[in-house]
Amino acid sequence: MKLLLVEDDFELVKSLKPALKKAGYAVEHSDNGIDGQFMGEEEPFDVIILDLGLPGKPGLEVLSNWRNEGLTMPVLILTARDSWHEKVDGLKAGADDYLGKPFHTEELLARLEALVRRKFGHADNQLRHCGVTLDIGEQSVINQKNESIKLTGIEFRLLHYLVMNPSRVISKTELSEHIYEEEQLKDSNVIEVYINRLRQYLGKDFIETRRGQGYHLKEK
Ligand code: CA
Secondary structure, three states, rough: OEEEEOOOOHHHHHHHHHHHHHHEEEEEEEEEHHHEEEEEHHHOOOOEEEEEEOOOOOEEEEEEHHHHHOOOOOOOEEEEOHHHHHHHHHHHHOOOOEEOOOOOHHHHHHHHHHHHHHHOOOOOOOEEEEOOEEEOOEEEOOOOHHHEOOOOHHHHHHHHHHHHOOOEOOOHHHHHHHHHOOOOOHHHHEEEEEEEHHHHHHOOOEEEEEEOOOOEEOOO
């Protein structure tokens, strides 16, 4: 899943980024409201963390602008501690959740997971498809032979995105938009390599190639 972090507190970003990556997100970061708003408009993020006190443009305005443009991605706002009116204003402007600073990283991660789950209509952290179970917390997959396989960052993000969208054909471009991080070369040709690796774990027919269109998970 691709995550945008809009936050100007350098120390917080320094501690959050590795934790978010470890939790399986491809993270992009902006330290001000102007670039942050633009990035949210230009790229299909699966979830966004938005600080309200930002240089350039206040977070609340950024959020209102996204929603006025019809953008529906889940947004969690970071508010000043005990500022109930910021929370109310944020929710009214279209935030899906909030967290007051300071917060525990574990709570942030749990709230993000819940937002992503809700976005794709899933009930818990174990996604099942045709005898395969993807464990989001462990970033591992249990295959049809009941073997548990620990996935690498890209393998996990790739399979996570496919299993979250089981009934669609997904193009290489869409996949690369949701799995690569900012410093990684967004090369959609490499996707094939990772797909083949997943096929080694899950069987050749688990992920079908639709020529000229993209990939589709095996039908139930
Ligand atoms: Ca701030």
